[in-house]
Amino acid sequence: MKASEAAREVALHRIRSAKSTRPSPEDWAAAIENGDRDALGQAITLTESNRLDDLQTLTAILKAMKASKSPRSAANRIGITGVPGVGKSTFIEAFGLVLLHRGHRVAVLAIDPSSSRSGGSLLGDKTRMDGLSKQESAFVRPSPTSSNLGGVARGTYEAILLCEAAGYDRILVETVGVGQSETAVRDLTDAFLLLMLPGGGDELQGIKRGIMEMADLLVVNKDDGSNRPLARETASQYQQALRLFPPNPGGHTVQVQSTSALEKDGIGEVADAVDALVDQWSSNGWFETQRQQQRLRQLDEHVHGLVRIARWNASSSAASAWKRLQNEVANNARHPLDAAQEWSNLRTQQEP
Ligand SMILES: Nc1nc2c(ncn2[C@@H]2O[C@H](COP(=O)(O)OP(=O)(O)OP(=O)(O)O)[C@@H](O)[C@H]2O)c(=O)[nH]1
Numbered sequence: 001m002k003a004s005e006a007a008r009e010v011a012l013h014r015i016r017s018a019k020s021t022r023p024s025p026e027d028w029a030a031a032i033e034n035g036d037r038d039a040l041g042q043a044i045t046l047t048e049s050n051r052l053d054d055l056q057t058l059t060a061i062l063k064a065m066k067a068s069k070s071p072r073s074a075a076n077r078i079g080i081t082g083v084p085g086v087g088k089s090t091f092i093e094a095f096g097l098v099l100l101h102r103g104h105r106v107a108v109l110a111i112d113p114s115s116s117r118s119g120g121s122l123l124g125d126k127t128r129m130d131g132l133s134k135q136e137s138a139f140v141r142p143s144p145t146s147s148n149l150g151g152v153a154r155g156t157y158e159a160i161l162l163c164e165a166a167g168y169d170r171i172l173v174e175t176v177g178v179g180q181s182e183t184a185v186r187d188l189t190d191a192f193l194l195l196m197l198p199g200g201g202d203e204l205q206g207i208k209r210g211i212m213e214m215a216d217l218l219v220v221n222k223d224d225g226s227n228r229p230l231a232r233e234t235a236s237q238y239q240q241a242l243r244l245f246p247p248n249p250g251g252h253t254v255q256v257q258s259t260s261a262l263e264k265d266g267i268g269e270v271a272d273a274v275d276a277l278v279d280q281w282s283s284n285g286w287f288e289t290q291r292q293q294q295r296l297r298q299l300d301e302h303v304h305g306l307v308r309i310a311r312w313n314a315s316s317s318a319a320s321a322w323k324r325l326q327n328e329v330a331n332n333a334r335h336p337l338d339a340a341q342e343w344s345n346l347r348t349q350q351e352p
């Protein structure tokens with residue numbers, strides 16, 4: 001078990017064992033809405049749980065939220081991806097501070113920040129987002145959502161909703177742009193920013209074309225010092241390359257911008273560009289269309305996720321049936337589809 005998972009288990013245990021003293025879902029929701037950071041943090045911990053009772057508590061909290069009753073929240077969800085070391089955390093710190101100056105309340109969620117390195121990253125991120133996490137109007141949660149459910153970002157959607165209910169209106173989600181997690185983050189956010197390094201084609205940067213096609217805005221970071229000429233050249237190369245891309249469903253032109261997250265340069269322009277995109281999507285309908293697609297995808301993912309959790313919480317007879325099916329499939333004695341069908345039939349029979 002990774003240290004981060006152990007810490008999460010300890011936190012979940014603490015929440016569960018306080019069952020008799022902990023607030024009702026209504027009071028818990030009210031505490032979050034009133035800005036109680038501990039209440040928010042603990043509810044986010046629930047989103048990372050693999051236990052049905054925790055998820056039931058979470059559901060009750062979400063249903064008790066006033067915000068969930070409004071048809072469209074005013075918050076913007078912004079995904080930020082890019083290869084390790086491109087400067088995502090540094091960028092989020094600078095970007096977050098700009099948003100705070102503009103009167104926004106900023107929440108930062110990180111998805112699987114430790115996936116590509118061995119530990120250490122959480123500490124690093126805390127120092128990199130030091131200025132932001134100290135601010136009253138900011139909430140930084142470097143949550144290691146390395147879900148053992150197989151879903152990359154299960155729970156992050158709910159974490160976003162919780163942050164919004166707590167009054168944060170700019171939700172920044174950081175993910176490392178090397179695995180599947182960026183697709184998951186794309187499916188959770190309104191605007192998706194891809195950070196790039198100066199120099200090198202996209203292949204060199206380990207960025208797949210598919211990820212470039214998902215981006216709403218490309219940002220060449222580290223446009224400072226001796227990197228400058230190369231950063232500018234890289235930006236114009238990407239601008240050229242984008243012309244060959246298929247039109248994106250939001251109907252906007254994908255722009256390339258340059259920033260120095262370190263020197264906090266060009267960051268306000270990125271914030272302006274994101275605002276302009278959201279304005280455009282609000283008037284052409286894409287904002288709500290995309291949110292609707294995302295909600296439906298969440299429904300689908302949760303159906304799968306809950307089936308998996310139910311399997312873990314299954315009765316001993318169901319558990320031994322599952323073991324038997326696994327064995328048969330592992331030994332090639334049975335087709336996976338056939339075994340899955342038997343499992344699904346078993347479950348249907350058990351239901352009232
Ligand atoms: N020169 C320069 N260095 C930068 C800039 N932004 C970040 N860095 C440096 O690049 C290194 C990596 O920055 P991070 O912000 O941790 O990058 P990251 O993309 O979050 O990295 P991971 O979380 O490990 O994927 C650090 O040493 C930063 O100081 C920039 O704009 N210019």
Ligand SMILES: [Mg+2]
Nearest residue numbers: 088089113125
């Ligand atoms: Mg980082």
